[in-house]
Amino acid sequence: MTETTVTAPLVTDGRIETAVQRMRRHQRLVLALRLAVLVFLIGGWEFGVRLGVIDPFFFGQPSGIVTKLIDWTENGTSIGPLWKQIWVTIYEAGAGFLIGSAMGILCGIALGRNQLLSDVFSIYIKVANSIPRVVLGSIFIVALGLGAASKIALAVVMVFFVVFANAFQGVREADKNLIANARILGASNWQMTRAVVLPSALSWILASLHVSFGFALVGAIVGEFLGAREGMGLLIATAQGSFDSNGVFAAMIVIAIVALLAEWILTMIENRLLTWRPDTTVNE
Amino acid sequence: MSAIASPSAVALKNVARRFVTPSGDVLSALEDFDLSIAPGEFMAVVGPTGCGKSTTLGLIAGLARPQGGEVTLFDAPVTGVDRRVGFVFQQDAVFPWRDVLGNVMAGPLFRGVAKDKAEATARDWIIRVGLKGFEHHHPHQLSGGMRKRVALAQTFINNPQVLLMDEPFSALDVQTRELMQEELLQLWAQAKSAVLFVTHDLDEAILLADRVAVLTTRPARVKSVHTIDLPRPRDVATLRYDERFIAIARKISDDLREEVLRARGADARGH
Numbered sequence: 001m002t003e004t005t006v007t008a009p010l011v012t013d014g015r016i017e018t019a020v021q022r023m024r025r026h027q028r029l030v031l032a033l034r035l036a037v038l039v040f041l042i043g044g045w046e047f048g049v050r051l052g053v054i055d056p057f058f059f060g061q062p063s064g065i066v067t068k069l070i071d072w073t074e075n076g077t078s079i080g081p082l083w084k085q086i087w088v089t090i091y092e093a094g095a096g097f098l099i100g101s102a103m104g105i106l107c108g109i110a111l112g113r114n115q116l117l118s119d120v121f122s123i124y125i126k127v128a129n130s131i132p133r134v135v136l137g138s139i140f141i142v143a144l145g146l147g148a149a150s151k152i153a154l155a156v157v158m159v160f161f162v163v164f165a166n167a168f169q170g171v172r173e174a175d176k177n178l179i180a181n182a183r184i185l186g187a188s189n190w191q192m193t194r195a196v197v198l199p200s201a202l203s204w205i206l207a208s209l210h211v212s213f214g215f216a217l218v219g220a221i222v223g224e225f226l227g228a229r230e231g232m233g234l235l236i237a238t239a240q241g242s243f244d245s246n247g248v249f250a251a252m253i254v255i256a257i258v259a260l261l262a263e264w265i266l267t268m269i270e271n272r273l274l275t276w277r278p279d280t281t282v283n284e
Numbered sequence: 285m286s287a288i289a290s291p292s293a294v295a296l297k298n299v300a301r302r303f304v305t306p307s308g309d310v311l312s313a314l315e316d317f318d319l320s321i322a323p324g325e326f327m328a329v330v331g332p333t334g335c336g337k338s339t340t341l342g343l344i345a346g347l348a349r350p351q352g353g354e355v356t357l358f359d360a361p362v363t364g365v366d367r368r369v370g371f372v373f374q375q376d377a378v379f380p381w382r383d384v385l386g387n388v389m390a391g392p393l394f395r396g397v398a399k400d401k402a403e404a405t406a407r408d409w410i411i412r413v414g415l416k417g418f419e420h421h422h423p424h425q426l427s428g429g430m431r432k433r434v435a436l437a438q439t440f441i442n443n444p445q446v447l448l449m450d451e452p453f454s455a456l457d458v459q460t461r462e463l464m465q466e467e468l469l470q471l472w473a474q475a476k477s478a479v480l481f482v483t484h485d486l487d488e489a490i491l492l493a494d495r496v497a498v499l500t501t502r503p504a505r506v507k508s509v510h511t512i513d514l515p516r517p518r519d520v521a522t523l524r525y526d527e528r529f530i531a532i533a534r535k536i537s538d539d540l541r542e543e544v545l546r547a548r549g550a551d552a553r554g555h
Binding site: 196 | 379391
C-alpha cells in the first residue's frame with residue numbers, strides 16, 4: 001500500500017507531461033497542415049498557370065502578384081506611391097468608422113433607454129436599414145465631391161446601422177436585476193446609464209465594432225470605385241481598366257492586411273476593456 | 285386598534301397589485317394585503333411558490349405601484365425608491381464589471397459621497413463581511429457565498445433602516461447558507477434595521493425571524509402571523525434541533541401545507 005502512495009504523484013506527473021506533449025504535438029500538426037494547404041493552393045494556382053490550365057490574363061498568377069507588389073513598393077503605382085493610396089483608404093475608412101460607431105452607440109443607447117424615442121424612430125431605422133446603402137455612394141459623390149468626404153460619408157452609413165442595432169439590443173438586454181439593484185443603491189438616471197447600461201451593452205457594442213471596420217473599408221473602397229482621385233479603390237479600378245488581374249489581386253492582398261491589422265488592434269482594445277469577464281478559451 | 289398605533293417601519297394596508305397578462309387577462313397577485321413591521325423587527329414571509337412574495341418587496345422598494353391600498357415607510361406613503369431601503373436580491377445582482385471594492389462603494393458613490401470617504405467605508409465593510417484580500421477580485425472569480433457577502437456589504441454600507449431580502453440564500457449550498465444566515469443575524473444585530481425576509485424555506489424563516497407571516501396562494505393575503513419567541517442570539521447550526529424550534533415549525537408548517545396544497549389544486553385546474 002505504501003508503495004502506491006509513494007509512486008502515485010510520479011504517475012500523475014507523468015500523465016500531465018504526456019498530455020502537455022500531446023497538445024504541443026497537435027498544435028505543430030495543425031500548423032504544418034495549414035502551411036500545406038496554403039502551399040497546395042498557391043502552388044496549384046502557379047502550376048496551373050505554367051501548365052496552361054489557368055489563363056493568367058483573367059485569373060492572375062501568384063508570382064505575377066508578388067512581382068506587382070514589389071514593383072508598387074519600389075516604383076509606386078500608376079496613380080502615385082502605394083503608401084499614399086493605403087493611407088488615403090485607411091483615413092477614409094477610419095474616420096467613417098469612428099464617426100459611424102460613435103453615432104451608432106449614442107443613438108442606440110438613447111433609443112434603448114427611452115421608450116418614446118424608440119417607438120417613434122424604430123420604424124424609420126428599419127426602413128433606412130433595408131435600403132441597399134452602397135447605392136447612397138452615388139448620391140454622396142454627387143453631393144460631396146470626389147474627395148475624402150464622400151467616402152467617409154459612405155463608410156459612416158455602412159457602420160452606423162450595425163453598431164446602432166447592437167448598442168440598442170445591448171441596452172435592452174441589460175440585466176433587470178442589476179438595474180433594480182443600482183436604482184435602490186441610489187443611482188440617478190445618468191449614473192444608471194454610465195454604471196450599468198453602458199458596461200452591460202459594451203460586449204455587444206465591441207462585437208459589432210469587429211464586423212463594422214470591415215464595412216467601413218468596403219464603404220471607402222466602393223466610394224473610391226465610384227469616383228476618386230486616389231485610394232486603393234481607385235487603384236483597383238485602374239487595374240481593372242487596364243485588364244491587369246495581378247494588380248487587382250495585389251490591391252486585394254494589401255487591403256486584407258489592413259483589415260487584419262485593424263482586427264488585431266480591436267481585439268487588443270476589447271481584451272483591455274473586458275478584463276472583468278471570465279476567461280474564455282480562444283480558438284487559435 | 286387604538287387611534288395612536290405603534291409606529292411602523294413598513295406597513296401595507298389593503299394593498300392590491302394586479303397584472304395584465306399578454307393575453308389580456310387580469311392576474312391578481314396581491315389582494316387585501318395587510319402587514320406591518322416595527323422598526324428593528326425581523327419579519328419573515330413564507331408562502332407557496334409564485335404567490336406574490338417578491339411582488340410585495342417590489343412595492344415596498346418603490347419599484348412598482350399598488351393598484352389599491354397604501355404602502356407606507358415610517359408612516360409616509362411610498363412614492364418611489366427610498367434612500368432608507370436596502371434590497372438583497374435572489375440572483376446575483378452585483379456588477380460583474382466592477383471589482384469587490386467598486387461594488388461595495390457603489391451605493392455611497394451613487395449617493396454623492398466623496399470618493400476617498402466612500403472607499404474607506406467600503407474597505408471597512410469588506411473586512412466586516414470577511415472578504416479582506418479580495419478587494420480587487422471580480423465577481424466571476426468569487427464563489428456564490430462570497431458574491432452574497434459582497435451583496436450584503438453593498439447593501440449594509442448604505443445603513444438601510446428597512447432591509448428587504450428576496451430569498452437571498454436560496455441558491456447557496458446548505459453549509460454556506462448556514463454561515464450566511466449567521467452572518468446576517470450578526471450584521472442585523474448591529475444595524476438594527478427592520479427586515480422583511482422572503483423565503484420558501486420555513487426553517488430559515490423560524491431561525492432568523494421575530495415573526496413569520498404565512499401567505500395564502502394567489503391572490504396573496506396574509507393568512508397568519510406567528511411570533512417566534514426563541515431567545516437571541518440564536519445559534520443557527522444547533523437551534524433547528526431544539527424542541528421549541530420543532531414545535532413552532534410543526535405548527536406553522538401545517539398552516540403552510542394547506543396553502544401549498546391549495547396552490548397545487550389551483551394549478552391543476554388552471555392548466
